[in-house]
Every structure is written in C-alpha cells, then in structure tokens.
Amino acid sequence: MNSFFNSNIGRLRLLAVLEGLSLLVLVFVSIPLKYIYGITQISTVLGPIHGILFLLFVVNTISVGIEYDWKFKQTTWKVLLACFIPFGTFYIDQKILKPQQEKLGL
Numbered sequence: 001m002n003s004f005f006n007s008n009i010g011r012l013r014l015l016a017v018l019e020g021l022s023l024l025v026l027v028f029v030s031i032p033l034k035y036i037y038g039i040t041q042i043s044t045v046l047g048p049i050h051g052i053l054f055l056l057f058v059v060n061t062i063s064v065g066i067e068y069d070w071k072f073k074q075t076t077w078k079v080l081l082a083c084f085i086p087f088g089t090f091y092i093d094q095k096i097l098k099p100q101q102e103k104l105g106l
Contacts, residue, residue, distance in 0.1 A: 016057060027086055075096060
C-alpha cells in the first residue's frame with residue numbers, strides 16, 4: 001500500500017481503485033436500491049463522492065500523462081476511457097499503471 005503514495009503514478013493507481021469501487025457500488029448497489037426499493041440515501045451520499053473521485057482521476061490522468069510523457073493515442077485515452085466502464089479502472093491499473101510504475105522503479 002505504501003507504493004501508492006511514493007509517486008504521482010502511484011496516487012493515480014489509488015484514485016483508479018477508489019473511483020472504480022465507487023462506480024461499482026453506484027451501478028450494482030445504489031441504483032438498484034433506488035429504482036427497485038426507493039432507497040435513495042446511498043446514491044445521495046455516494047453520487048457526489050463518486051463525482052469528485054471521477055474528476056480527480058481525470059485531472060490526475062492528464063497530469064501523469066504529461067509528467068511521464070505518455071502518448072495520448074497510445075496510453076492516456078485508454079486510461080481515461082477506463083473510468084467510464086465498470087471494472088475498467090481495475091483492468092487499466094493492472095495492464096498500464098502498475099507496469100508503468102514498475103518500469104520507472106517507483
């Protein structure tokens with residue numbers, strides 16, 4: 001867990017996990033509870049939290065892409081796209097972010 005905080009790419013990996021978890025809870029827990037049972041409290045609380053995590057993920061992806069000189073067409077757009085797909089951030093963490101962090105020795 002300590003490796004998450006050693007670099008900007010590590011912090012992006014942490015944001016990817018948090019953003020991915022918040023999206024999964026919204027899609028698979030909060031929305032069904034809201035529309036099937038009328039329970040809106042979870043989406044009322046989690047919606048804004050997910051929104052903030054989403055924005056932080058996007059801003060940090062662009063920042064890390066610039067810092068590590070990622071080619072937009074090869075890397076950055078894939079990372080950005082991942083935050084729109086359930087389980088996408090977990091996949092992108094394992095396929096792009098973790099290898100990038102290991103390659104840099106961070």
